[in-house]
Amino acid sequence: MRLSFLQPLLDRPGPWATVYADTAQHDESGAKRRELNLRETCRTLEREGADPATVEAVRAQLAGVVPGEEPAGRAVFASGGEVALTRSLVRPPRSPFACWAPLPRLTPLLDLADEDPRCLVAYVDKAGADFELRGAARPSDAGRVEGRQYPMHRTGTAQWNERHFQFKVENTWEHNAAEIAAALASAYEECGADVVLLAGDPRERVAVRERLPGPVRAVTAQTRHGGRAAGSESAALEEDVRTVRRQFERARAEEALDRFRATPTEGVPALVEAAREHRIDTLLVRPDGPALARETWVGAHPDQLAVRRTDARALGESDPACARADDALLRSAAATDADVLVVAHESLPTGGLGALLRWTYEEER
Structure with missing residues (x-):
């Protein structure tokens, strides 16, 4: 996990208020529980010595959270009367947590933010591809590429002139596969993805993967679920994304521990x-x-x-x-x-x- 998103915390003096809040509010009792948790959070910060301006900044930040947009929770880091950084959580903390300390409390964020590894999903067909960056947070658009649009479809006859046309169609497919692979390799570098998952047309998936640079091809998997057409999302595709992310994370951890043992x-x-x-x-x-x-x-x-x-x-x-x-x-x-x-x-x-x-x-x- 790269911590570049913590840059706002590096150049500000402490001490720091750190809060990991459960912002769920499914019903009226949930709203009441959230209000009580917020009061207790502020009291905890006050007991530990936080200044009133910083406590108020934390209170205002958490009071303004829309539960439907933050179903798991939020981390808040504040000092000097200002909130320096907030971060959405992908799972709620086991219990609300607040502290006032010389440095921000960051270890819980490693598990609750869960940003890595990032999976670049490429939805490919013979005409082009759409790219989407997937992690624990909401998917984000990572670009698209369109190749040649003609000729695109084969005919059903075997006459010599039709066979010539079919060769042109296959040349279009091959050309587009190369363009998709080049665009995918660029998107992989630009968005900082860790692993790639190819979804969509079976033939084009194979052709694109063969044309990827070696380092990108080494972290590229394929799925038969999902595609570029509207409405092709599926629960099976979601599970495949989770699977390739878990596999990458396990492999990275095993490699790191092997190096550590040495x-x-x-x-x-x-x-x-x-x-x-x-x-x-x-x-x-x-x-x-x-x-x-x-x-x-x-x-x-x-x-x-x-x-x-x-x-x-x-x-x-x-x-x-x-x-x-x-x-x-x-x-x-x-x-x-x-x-x-x-x-x-x-x-x-x-x-x-x-x-x-x-x-x-x-x-x-």
Whole structure:
């Protein structure tokens, strides 16, 4: 999971109000429960020391949520009397959560936002294709391509001139398959998709896949469900999208853990040092790990993180704040464009935090 969407949180001073709210409201009792949860959220922030302006900003943000548009919930991050970032959730939190802390509480977002992996669905036929980016959130348009429109259809006779026409038809199909493949490869790069799913005309699916660049073809699957025509959506297609996303995520996690076993980097001191030096390529997080809550010291900037308070002062922060290790490392990961991967393995990494590094000192020798 790339955390570039957290950019609004990186350059603002704390402390921070973080709220994970269940915004469901299916009936009158749901509306009442939502109102009570909002009151309790504000009281919690006040008890923990949040300033009135920030509490009011959070209250106004959550009060303005339309339940039908936010069926699962919403995350809110605020400081200095302003909401810096809100994020729709794809599943409701187990219970409403609010806190006032030096850094935003980000670990729950890794599971509740669930943005990765992203699947680029290509609905193809012999005339062109429509592209749609699919993830946990609502589908979004990712472009379209139209190829040659004539000649498009074969005839039913075997006369020599008709056979010549049919060759032209097949040439049109082949030409369009190449155009679709080129447009699909561009859309894949532009929208940052992780995996591709081809739906639609069986012959054209195969022809398009054969013409994709190797790296894109390697992450491309096909489905016989759905198509380009209006009304071709189906529950089976939705399940196929979920399946290819799960398969990609499992394969990515297994590959990361294999690399981690070969060259493990774990333990908060080692991870903090690597984060300061921008050496973390992928941060591994097991949400139930005990090391996530370990004490670290942070300054106003993502590079200012240390295990000891004196070390944080040496980094230029005169008044460092005590923060959770996962909050500090996730902020650093967002600032340095590191990937973050949630792992479920019960023993890896030890303590719940680990990393794959961009480089090591041994490689420099």
